[in-house]
Amino acid sequence: MKTMNVRSRVTLTKPAQKSHVEVMRSAANRLTNDRASVRAFVLPENKCAVAAEFTMNKARQADVVDRIAHEFAMYMNDYSTQDIWFPTKKPVAAK
Numbered sequence: 001m002k003t004m005n006v007r008s009r010v011t012l013t014k015p016a017q018k019s020h021v022e023v024m025r026s027a028a029n030r031l032t033n034d035r036a037s038v039r040a041f042v043l044p045e046n047k048c049a050v051a052a053e054f055t056m057n058k059a060r061q062a063d064v065v066d067r068i069a070h071e072f073a074m075y076m077n078d079y080s081t082q083d084i085w086f087p088t089k090k091p092v093a094a095k
Contacts, residue, residue: 002058004035005087008068008076009043009051012078016042020050020076027071048080063087 008028012020025040034036037055052072056064068084 003055009083011080017045024052028054
């Protein structure tokens with residue numbers, strides 16, 4: 001099955017903590033088709049933002065964006081805003 005790349009960024013109301021990164025990783029693990037593709041991290045340019053990169057089964061973006069948004073917002077404390085996009089470059093796998 002074909003895959004697509006996904007990146008989600010959540011901006012927080014305060015600086016990110018380890019628990020925020022774990023929520024991002026957990027949400028990405030629920031959505032991905034390949035756990036090895038999951039990467040969650042604090043953005044170096046914005047300490048109040050966390051991001052996750054992963055792959056999922058190819059689908060129309062409009063069909064999956066609400067599900068993705070819901071997964072990342074559901075358990076996130078200090079949530080402010082979220083951006084989701086579908087880069088053409090494959091995410092770097094977690095180390």
